[in-house]
Amino acid sequence: MSALKADDPRIPAIQSRIRVVPNFPKPGIMFQDITTLLLDPKVFKDTIDLFVERYKSKNISVVAGIEARGFIFGPPIALAIGAKFVPLRKPKKLPGKVFRQEYDLEYGSDCLEMHVGAVAPGECALVVDDLIATGGTLSAAMNLLERAGAEVLECACVIEIPALKGRERLNGKPVYVLVDSQ
Amino acid sequence: MFAAENGLRGDPRLKAISDALSVVPNFPKPGIMFQDITTLVSNHKVFKHTVDIFVDRYRDMGISVVAGVEARGFIFAPPIALAIGAKFIPLRKPGKLPGSIQMQPKSQFYQVDEIMNLCCPGEVISEAYELEYGNDCLEMHVGAVEQGERALIIDDLVATGGTLSAAIRLLEREGAEVVECACVIGLPEVKGRRLLDGKPLYVLVEPRQ
16 A cells, blocks of 8 residues: 555654664564654645644544553544544553453463543544554554444554564455555 | 643643543553553554644644654554654663664563664664563664654653653654653643653543543
C-alpha cells in the first residue's frame, strides 16, 4: 500500500527520520525507532496530516491507539478528525470492567484490554499503532473493538515490515501504512 | 498552581474537564481512589479543551521540547507539542527505548549511561525515583534535547511529584531548561504549592470525588 503514497513529497522525510537500532530488543532484530521522527516537528506534523487527510471525511467516531506508541499517534489524529480516543492497554492498567484479548507472540502470549463501554455498537473505528510486524497486536485490537460491536474501518501504521506478512493476520481488514521498514 | 488561581477562574472548560474524569475506588489497590482520564479523552470536545488550555498557555513561551511521561503523558503531550511546534520526547519505563539495556529485577537499577558505548545508536540515560515501596526508573534518549532548549514536562496526574522530579533531572542532565511541569490533575499533596523541585507546576483540576 505504500506505493500509493510514493509521490507524496512528505514521505521521503518521514522515511529518513526513522532510525534503525540493530539488535534491539534482542540480537537479530533491526528495531524501527520512531523517536527520531518525533524530534522533528515538521515531519511529525506531516505524519499526522497524512492520516488526517485520509480519515477526516470517513465518519470515524473512534480512534483506538495501542499502548504505548499508538498513544503518540492516535490522539492527534482523533482530535483532528473529531473522534474519541480509546486506549488499548496492557493487562491491569485500565481500571474497572474490561474486554480482554489474548494474542500469540513468537514465544508465549500477551494480552490487550479495552474498557467495557468505551465504544458503542455500530461505531466506526480506526486502529492506530506505530508499526505493523506480525499483525498479532493489531488483530487483537480489532477483536476488542468488534466484540464491543464497533466496525473497524482500517488499521493505520507509520511503518510496515512486509517480510512478516502482518496483513495476512487481519482477516482482510485493510492496513494503511506510510513507509516500509529499512 | 491550579489553573483556576492563574487566570482561568470560572472558565467553564475546567468544570467540563473535572466532570469528564471518572473515579475508580480501590484501584490499583485498596484505599486508592483512582482518577481515570479515559472518559476525558473519550469526549472529543473536553479532550480538545484540555489540550487548548495548555497550548494557549505555552505557545508564546519559546518552548521547543515537550516531554511526556509514559504512558498517559503520551496521550496529552504530543497534541501540545504539535500545536506549539515543539519536538516530542517520550520519557519511558526501563528497557523500552531502543538502545536501552533491559533492566533486571525491579528492585535493582543501574546507571545505563555508565555502561553503554558512546557510539551506540539510541544511547539512553536513566533516573531512579522512589515509589511507596521500592524504586522505579525513567529513561530518555541521549541527544534528544540540545543544550539550552526550553522544555515542558507533561503527565496526566501529579501525586508526590517523584516521577516529575526524575523527569526534571533527566532533562537537566542533557542541558535543557525546564520551564514548567504541567498535569491535568493534581492530588492534595500539591495543593498550595507553586513549585516542584524549584520548577513551576501547573495543574488544571483537583481530583474528582
